[in-house]
Amino acid sequence: MRHGSIPGASGRVRPLTLLGDPVLHTACEEVTDFGPGLARLVEDMFATMYAAQGVGLAANQIGVGKRVFVYDCPDDDDVRHLGHVINARLVEADGETVRGPEGCLSLPGLEAGTPRFDHAVVEGVDVRGEPVRVHGTGWFARCLQHECDHLEGSVYTDRVTGWRRRRVLRAAARASWNTV
Numbered sequence: 001m002r003h004g005s006i007p008g009a010s011g012r013v014r015p016l017t018l019l020g021d022p023v024l025h026t027a028c029e030e031v032t033d034f035g036p037g038l039a040r041l042v043e044d045m046f047a048t049m050y051a052a053q054g055v056g057l058a059a060n061q062i063g064v065g066k067r068v069f070v071y072d073c074p075d076d077d078d079v080r081h082l083g084h085v086i087n088a089r090l091v092e093a094d095g096e097t098v099r100g101p102e103g104c105l106s107l108p109g110l111e112a113g114t115p116r117f118d119h120a121v122v123e124g125v126d127v128r129g130e131p132v133r134v135h136g137t138g139w140f141a142r143c144l145q146h147e148c149d150h151l152e153g154s155v156y157t158d159r160v161t162g163w164r165r166r167r168v169l170r171a172a173a174r175a176s177w178n179t180v
């Protein structure tokens with residue numbers, strides 16, 4: 001991405017992978033090729049995230065099993081956070097645990113109360129291989145933990161328990177019949 005360009009402006013909107021697709025349930029691989037294909041992937045991910053009105057998107061949500069995510073997400077103080085992380089690792093997740101409504105572009109139209117830490121730090125690199133460290137609180141901390149879960153092959157419903165879990169999985173099953 002050139003400085004001053006709008007992320008996703010030159011990207012292509014790709015089809016989203018949905019709950020049950022194996023690529024969503026498999027740990028993503030490290031990125032080793034920092035060629036132009038990587039910058040294109042990040043552009044496509046921004047375009048896809050904005051088209052779907054999401055606040056974050058992991059590469060396996062468009063069928064690419066690489067450790068990459070993008071975000072454009074406010075925190076609880078309405079500060080906007082915008083960026084991407086390659087080879088992202090959740091290095092800190094602590095503070096209060098908050099159960100709040102969480103959704104995912106791979107389970108469209110659904111949400112469930114999901115416990116997350118109130119503070120999170122992610123480290124990785126950008127498309128040029130330069131180190132990045134992203135710090136989040138509140139809603140943005142939730143987003144960072146959600147995206148890192150995707151990179152480990154996990155989705156938020158894996159963290160939902162009891163009746164909340166039964167309800168969201170039933171709704172997901174109904175939704176997938178309706179879209180066949």
Ligand SMILES: [Zn+2]
Nearest residue numbers: 103104105106
């Ligand atoms: Zn998600």
